[in-house]
Amino acid sequence: MTTTASNRPGGRMTGGRALAEMLGLHGVGPMFGMGGFQLLPFYEAVRALGLRHYLINDERCGAFASDAYARVTNRPGVCDGTLGPGATNLVTPLVESLNAGVAMVAITGDSHRLHSWKNMTQESRQLDILRPAVKEVIRIEMAERIPELTRRAFAVATSGRAGPVVLDVPEDVCHAQLDFAPDAFWVDPATLQFPARRTRPAADDVARAGALLARAKRPLILAGGGVHLSAAAPALAAFAEKFSIPVAHTLSGKGAIACTHPLAVGLFGRYSRFANDLMERADCLLVIGCKLGEIATKRYTLPAGSVPLIHLDIFPEEFGRTTRAEVSLWGDAQAGIADLDAALGGKPIARADYRREIDERRQAWLAEAIKRLRSDERPIDMARMIDALNRQLPADGILVADGGFAAHWAGLFYDTKAPGRGFVADRGLASIGYGLPGALGAQLAAPNSPVVGITGDGGLNMVIGEIETARRVGANFTLMVVNNAASGYVKALQHAMYGAGNYQSSDLVETNYADVAKAFGCRGIRVEDPADLEGAIATGIKERDLPTIVDVVVTRDPARMLPAADNRALQVKAGDRPV
Numbered sequence: 001m002t003t004t005a006s007n008r009p010g011g012r013m014t015g016g017r018a019l020a021e022m023l024g025l026h027g028v029g030p031m032f033g034m035g036g037f038q039l040l041p042f043y044e045a046v047r048a049l050g051l052r053h054y055l056i057n058d059e060r061c062g063a064f065a066s067d068a069y070a071r072v073t074n075r076p077g078v079c080d081g082t083l084g085p086g087a088t089n090l091v092t093p094l095v096e097s098l099n100a101g102v103a104m105v106a107i108t109g110d111s112h113r114l115h116s117w118k119n120m121t122q123e124s125r126q127l128d129i130l131r132p133a134v135k136e137v138i139r140i141e142m143a144e145r146i147p148e149l150t151r152r153a154f155a156v157a158t159s160g161r162a163g164p165v166v167l168d169v170p171e172d173v174c175h176a177q178l179d180f181a182p183d184a185f186w187v188d189p190a191t192l193q194f195p196a197r198r199t200r201p202a203a204d205d206v207a208r209a210g211a212l213l214a215r216a217k218r219p220l221i222l223a224g225g226g227v228h229l230s231a232a233a234p235a236l237a238a239f240a241e242k243f244s245i246p247v248a249h250t251l252s253g254k255g256a257i258a259c260t261h262p263l264a265v266g267l268f269g270r271y272s273r274f275a276n277d278l279m280e281r282a283d284c285l286l287v288i289g290c291k292l293g294e295i296a297t298k299r300y301t302l303p304a305g306s307v308p309l310i311h312l313d314i315f316p317e318e319f320g321r322t323t324r325a326e327v328s329l330w331g332d333a334q335a336g337i338a339d340l341d342a343a344l345g346g347k348p349i350a351r352a353d354y355r356r357e358i359d360e361r362r363q364a365w366l367a368e369a370i371k372r373l374r375s376d377e378r379p380i381d382m383a384r385m386i387d388a389l390n391r392q393l394p395a396d397g398i399l400v401a402d403g404g405f406a407a408h409w410a411g412l413f414y415d416t417k418a419p420g421r422g423f424v425a426d427r428g429l430a431s432i433g434y435g436l437p438g439a440l441g442a443q444l445a446a447p448n449s450p451v452v453g454i455t456g457d458g459g460l461n462m463v464i465g466e467i468e469t470a471r472r473v474g475a476n477f478t479l480m481v482v483n484n485a486a487s488g489y490v491k492a493l494q495h496a497m498y499g500a501g502n503y504q505s506s507d508l509v510e511t512n513y514a515d516v517a518k519a520f521g522c523r524g525i526r527v528e529d530p531a532d533l534e535g536a537i538a539t540g541i542k543e544r545d546l547p548t549i550v551d552v553v554v555t556r557d558p559a560r561m562l563p564a565a566d567n568r569a570l571q572v573k574a575g576d577r578p579v
Contacts, residue, residue: 010182015143016041016174017048018185019107019167022150024049025187028078029069030444030473032062036082038109038171054473057465059086061437063093063106064426068400068434068441070102071424074193074231076157077441080107083171084122087130092431094133097164100252100428101229101315103157103194104164106134112171113141127168135163143176147184155188158196161315162229195230201312201329201336209286209310209327210343216284216308218354219245220275222268224296225252225427226289226313230333233419236288237261239337243344244351245286246358248275250296251401251411253289254423259415265358269296271412271563273369274361276302285309286340289333292322295427312336373413379555380530382482382563386413388533389452389480392541393417397450398442401425402435404489405482405561406454412563433462436479440466443475450541451477457508458487467520470547478540478548481513488561495558503558517549526551 009021019042023031031053035043046053056062059081066077077097081087087108097104108130111120131137136156140149153165190196213219221240227233237257240247247257248268257264268275276298279285285307290296292311300322303309311318311325312333319328329336372383386409393399395417401407407425416422424442426434435455443451460481470477482488491506514524523546525536533552540548555561 008182008185010180010185012177012179014041014045014174015140015146015169015176015178016043017045018143018146018180019150019169019174020045020049020051021185022147022187023078024051025185026076026150026154027192029073029075030054031078031080032056032065033080033107034059034062034082034086036086036109038083038111039080039107039169039174041174042080042107042169054469056469058463059089060093060433061463061466061469063090063104064096064434064437065441065444066104067093067097067100067102067426068424068438069445070097070104071228072398072421072442072445074229076103076105076154076194078105078107080109082109082122083111084124084126087126088124091129091133092429094130094164094166096426096428096431096434098134098428100225100426101161101163102428103162105153105157106164106166108166108168109174110139110168110170114172127166130166133164134166137166137168139168140170140173143173143178144180146173147180147186151186151188151191154191155196158191158194162194195314195332198230198332198335199314199330200339201331205327205329206336206339206343209329210340212284212308212310212326213243213286213340214344218278218282219284219286220278220282221245221247222279222285222287222290222296223247223249223253223256224288224290225250226333227253227256228421230289230314232289232334232337233257233421235334235337237419239341242341243349244355246278246354248278250290250427251407251425252427254411254414254425255416255418255420256288258418260417262355262359265362267411269298269302271408273365273412277361278358279303282307287311287313287325288337289313291318297322369413376530377555378528378530379553380527380533381560382409382554383413384530385480385482385533385552385554386410388537390415392534392537393450393452395422397422397452398446399423400435400438400442400451400453402438402453402455402459403430403432404459405456406435406459408563410454432456432459435459436463436466436470439477439479440470440473440475443477444473452537452540453477453479454482455479456482456488457485457511457513460513461508464516467517467522467547467549471520471522476544476547478537478543478550480537481549481551482554483511483513483551484554484556484561485510486556486558488558491558492561496562500559513549513551517547517551522546523548524551525549526553528553
């Protein structure tokens with residue numbers, strides 16, 4: 001947005017009004033929060049200005065919804081929490097956004113400075129609690145600085161490796177009345193999206209990387225979530241196609257290239273279709289926007305140290321953290337891909353034999369997986385549920401996966417049909433409870449696209465009140481509930497480590513979540529027969545007036561809960577975990 005003399009506010013107003021005016025000039029999308037006395041002038045200004053702000057039933061869910069909105073749009077998400085518990089409830093989602101590199105501005109109300117530290121109601125050392133969870137804490141000590149420090153919050157959130165920023169507003173600053181000059185209200189257009197600015201890797205490092213790729217016979221790209229944070233998926237897809245380089249992805253990197261593309265080889269690391277086999281035989285690895293953490297490296301056993309590795313990342317602290325790199329490229333993913341294209345001379349490479357091998361491996365994997373993908377078992381096999389989603393979600397659909405089982409199963413079996421952020425998973429902290437608010441934020445970000453969320457019964461229980469929020473705000477997504485009447489991930493681990501029957505605090509009461517949805521005034525569908533899956537999903541996608549909850553009764557057998565494994569035969573080594 002361009003600020004001109006005609007649209008700049010000015011004159012006497014509260015600090016809360018000045019803050020709302022700045023957010024309006026930044027063109028923020030839907031905001032989520034729960035009001036309190038400290039921020040009341042801000043809420044009143046939001047109403048008067050007609051900004052979109054939605055009451056949330058738990059501040060954690062508001063921040064999760066903002067995080068998903070930011071991932072889908074590459075625009076900073078905005079949420080708020082009032083003094084004390086409102087602010088501290090933001091910790092988990094802020095750490096998620098920090099670890100995942102997602103730009104957010106979280107506004108927190110704080111105590112009146114005249115009375116701070118006199119045992120004010122709900123007062124705590126909230127900034128000491130929040131500071132490790134964000135890129136920066138910005139406390140506004142003078143109302144006159146609200147425009148300046150709001151700009152600063154957006155600049156920090158969107159620059160370098162993006163992340164969340166806390167903008168802390170004491171009560172007396174928010175309620176203060178003072179005169180503002182119109183020229184105080186301006187924005188930096190670059191900070192309206194992330195990345196705000198793109199940096200390029202050093203030319204000599206690019207040349208070295210290009211030489212390694214040019215010599216390689218079996219190169220492999222390992223794509224992480226940084227590809228999406230850079231909006232680099234189309235560029236990566238074109239690069240891979242031009243030079244015939246297969247692309248494997250992390251959970252966060254799914255969609256870096258369409259999963260249906262002939263060069264897409266699926267998930268690598270802890271779960272893999274056949275990408276791990278390709279990694280073992282590769283003669284050059286190009287890692288883009290990936291931290292190479294525990295899951296991606298199968299607890300640091302991949303890749304082999306003898307394979308030349310090129311690591312392109314915006315966050316130089318990641319270089320060498322878990323894996324030695326032959327060449328480290330410090331820069332933006334999209335800009336770095338363009339530079340590597342130029343370094344390779346721009347001439348396409350066919351690699352016909354390599355591409356043929358990839359297709360043969362894909363067919364072999366599919367022949368093995370088809371029994372689960374088309375299983376008629378009752379209770380329903382999770383792979384059959386994901387296969388139904390593959391058949392029903394169109395290319396512009398968005399699948400939001402909760403932490404735990406939802407992300408693991410969808411990460412392995414779900415196929416995006418176009419490059420881009422068609423799959424959203426909270427892998428920064430992998431908290432369960434993201435699926436419902438994440439779907440809410442994604443649907444508001446992409447109102448014309450079908451959005452489906454996947455959550456477990458345990459994850460839904462944590463945030464069930466946001467079904468009411470979804471109905472109230474008109475976020476008419478479909479939510480698939482993986483109903484196994486358990487904290488399934490924990491129960492599967494207990495089964496793998498201690499044997500059948502040795503379960504502790506991992507079972508849930510049998511609940512019909514379709515009936516729960518109806519009690520909230522939403523559409524509820526319970527699916528017990530796998531033949532009914534596609535029809536239920538199609539009904540949810542077509543429903544544009546209400547959110548739809550599809551309660552899927554899946555296997556209760558903890559020996560069959562882990563993706564791609566029958567853990568009745570699973571061997572667990574000391575000091576490791578099977579997922």
